[in-house]
Amino acid sequence: xxxxxxxxxxxxxxxxxxxxxxxxxxxxxxxxxxxxxxxxxxxxxxxxxxxxxxxxxxxxxxxxxxxxxxxxxxxxxxxxxxxxxxxxxxxxxxxxxxxxxxxxxxx
Amino acid sequence: xxxxxxxxxxxxxxxxxxxxxxxxxxxxxxxxxxxxxxxxxxxxxxxxxxxxxxxxxxxxxxxxxxxxxxxxxxxxxxxxxxxxxxxxxxxxxxxxxxxxxxxxxxxxxxxxxxxxxxxxxxx
Numbered sequence: 400x401x402x403x404x405x406x407x408x409x410x411x412x413x414x415x416x417x418x419x420x421x422x423x424x425x426x427x428x429x430x431x432x433x434x435x436x437x438x439x440x441x442x443x444x445x446x447x448x449x450x451x452x453x454x455x456x457x458x459x460x461x462x463x464x465x466x467x468x469x470x471x472x473x474x475x476x477x478x479x480x481x482x483x484x485x486x487x488x489x490x491x492x493x494x495x496x497x498x499x500x501x502x503x504x505x506x
Numbered sequence: 507x508x509x510x511x512x513x514x515x516x517x518x519x520x521x522x523x524x525x526x527x528x529x530x531x532x533x534x535x536x537x538x539x540x541x542x543x544x545x546x547x548x549x550x551x552x553x554x555x556x557x558x559x560x561x562x563x564x565x566x567x568x569x570x571x572x573x574x575x576x577x578x579x580x581x582x583x584x585x586x587x588x589x590x591x592x593x594x595x596x597x598x599x600x601x602x603x604x605x606x607x608x609x610x611x612x613x614x615x616x617x618x619x620x621x622x623x624x625x626x627x628x629x
Contacts, residue, residue: 400568433615435551442601442619443543443551449613486551493556493565493610495541500550 401425401489405498411506412477420472420501422465422487430466431491437500438483446485447472479505508532510602510620517626518592526623528585528602533618536560536580539605541616542587544598544625554600555587558609565610570596592627599624 402425412418422432430450435443445454447463450470460475474481482505487498514526528540542554555576556565564576575588585602599622607614 431613435616437551442621443616444619445615445617448606448615454617484550488551488553488615490614491612493563493612494567495553495556495610497543497551497553 400494401428401492401496403487403489403496403498405485405487405501407501408499409502409504411504413506414477414479416477418474418477418503420485420503422470422472422498424468424470424489424491427467428489428491431489432463432465432470433488433490434461434463434472435486435488436481436483437486443486477503508604508618510604510618512600512602512620512623515600515623515625517628519629520593520627522592523588523590524592524625526587526589526600526602526625528620530583530585530602530604533604535578535583537608539563539607539610539614540578540585541603541605542576542585543601543603543616543619544596545601545622546595546598549598552598556605556610557585563609589625592625594627597625597627 432450434447437443451463484502509531511529557576573591577586601622602620603616604618
């Protein structure tokens, strides 16, 4: 199975900061990487698919990049509603796997 | 509006069975593959299983293979997960999620999720 590793596991940032979260795959997955946001008590929400395509309705301050094994999710200017847990997911293999999550907290 | 509503969770003893259901509305159910994803309390997301639009392709995580069975009834717009030989480590919130494609394929993603149903395995 393909293993997905996110870093950091948690981070504390301030409103207005630029934030980058990293996801690394155990083997090349081309650009088959998705990002989800989950707020406490809520279902996950698709943010970015195919590594860099923004899901409809998602603010443009979110962006994704990468290919092969290394990927990043960037939030250009943190808003209060962005404090949540973020997960990457590979869709290269049909045994879809998620990263362990990155919890973004308010500093 | 796409809606996915899970049901069937509850408290069950180790070794027993439980069947989860997911009622779908707001989209043409038999045009899409569907998934189950779970989340243990305080933990991350774990993909569990996927079924294609016509049940022709089915996939399971190693952790549930041989114990869980995914199925769907397109006439009833419903997805199911039969869970047998339940273990304490199966305790989780189980989400039903919609794929963007007909089949489980490279490059897909999960664009809509239900609110989940909680399964607790304990004696």
